[in-house]
Amino acid sequence: MTATVNHHVEALTPQHVQGFAQLAARLADNIGAVVLGKPQVVRLALTALFAQGHVLLEDVPGVGKTTLARAMAATIRGQWRRIQFTPDLLPADVSGVTIFNQATRGFEFHPGPVFANVVIADEINRASPKTQSALLEVMEERTVTVDGVRHPVPRPFLVVATQNPVEMDGTYRLPEAQLDRFLVKLSVGYPSEAVEIEVLRGATMRSPEALEAVADTNMLGQMVAMAQRVHIADPLYAYSVRLAAATRNHPHVRVGVSPRGVIALTRAACAYALIEGRGFVLPEDLKTLLEPVFAHRILLSSDAQLRGVTSADVLRDAVQQVPVPLPAGHQPPPG
Template identity: 80%
Template sequence: MNSREPLTQDEVRGFAGLAARLAQHIESVVLGKPQVVRLALTALFAQGHVLLEDVPGVGKTTLARAIAASVKGQWRRIQFTPDLLPSDVAGVTIFNQASRAFEFHPGPVFANIVIADEINRASPKTQSALLEVMEEQTVTVDGVRHPVPKPFLVVATQNPVEMDGTYRLPEAQLDRFLMKLSVGYPDEAVEIEVLRGANRRSPEALTPVTDTATVSGMIRMAQRVHIADPLYAYAVRLAAATRSHPQVRVGVSPRGVIALTRAAQSYALIQGRGWIMPEDLKELSGPVFAHRVLLSPDAQVRGVTAAEVLAQAVASVAVPLPAGQQPVRN
């Protein structure tokens, strides 16, 4: 089927219904965070990767494991430590004495969903082992390229507070993540519910809602969501506003703009629409753009955050409206 063929109403309803069941399934373990779950599923259907950054104990790894348990496929968890080697992630070629030939032994990255726990605890050399596979979905070992299973999703976690024994993710690595999300603390009612034991289910107890073949089909469907030309221009202007902001040293790259439109297609379809709206791009600009913005030294000294700068940049761009109407500011 043509990837640009418009979606039918039945396809849109079927996609939204399955996405809702997946979200409900994950939310039975990850309580009180419906928007975080929706954004994580958006990344899955947009064929992107997710970086979960938050303090310990708020459910980062639980969310990643719940996503893996909800999709019937291969998943692996890699606990990143300072002594982890690139071969421990990608795999290694070993000489087989019996067959008198070299054989490739794939590492844990060869799975549909890879949970990279505490990714910033590994050395930069080991972190770089994920660069190729996250972008091209292949691993090159001893000059031979090996494709990973599809669909392929990396869900990485890191703790931004405890920096002893950690290695900051370089910008090139951050740019490979479609979104950077924060789970955050639960509100009072949800935390009381957890204390009462209402949420005794663990991710391992979850049964799959769908399989990888269906997810692959949903990824192809998301690529057919309609984007009007004015919205392409709007996405480019949002990125340009970050590049020209006086408190930004490096703004969003063209790859970030592509990531935003891909995420918007998936996000719109989850909500039951076969087309995107300006609100989709505005709502996703935070999780998609914030980790791609490098602030100026002056802004960093004054404690300005990327989220604050991004909000200013988005507010400065005119929102496209239907033909015959004048654009307005946010």
């Protein structure tokens, strides 16, 4: 678990911020040409990309989860691999395997599909927990250990996983440790009537394979580095910590947001601010990202689940309880 430190780094110039926002808009437009009517979902997915986080897309079949994942991969000029998770998939099918070479009389490592810049883990919750755990190390440390030898994966590295709701047949619930490694969990949702008609009109013409890459891995690496230079004031660090503490102390919560979750929120807020054309974070950025970053990290008590309480309800309570930090010199209204 590594924190992004924003202190004592060179400040971003307005030209840097404007250039970042323009390129981010081009990436979003490119993906939006295939994923119609979901600009905020695309923006949040790009936020995770620039914050060096991973994306979990959960929704019912047929709403465009895999299309979004493939469109993100096609927009970046780099290596991408797709892993179709099934009940009989083995951990070695994901990470790779060491094989004895008769010609050289030695063991050779054959990398698995996880060795790519963008890895699409399709229907990740259809695989067994043992296979799901093959992604734990690589998602956090960007390395794969096979037979005691560590192998680094290419950088930048992004996992875009899709899953169907856990109530559906043939699915295994993702363990909490793995959920915590996803920066954001997003739901694509059903399109509006107008968008669905537009999809039908051009169903055969819009395909992720037809997209042209807008950025390469070098450019993406520079954008990631810029996101780490965004200014976030100390009161906003405190605000993030207090929001997480509010989830831990909530009466309906069994396990609240971890410190990794707080780091994820501040990292995502820095990237989101740049996408919005700012070199500094506002409290509104943290509020916008609170549910996508925090909701999947909260474990509700059994009683809360029976009452129909959701993670979103807990986060709404946290936002109401924790006062928003005000700029220096501003006093809250009396009463």
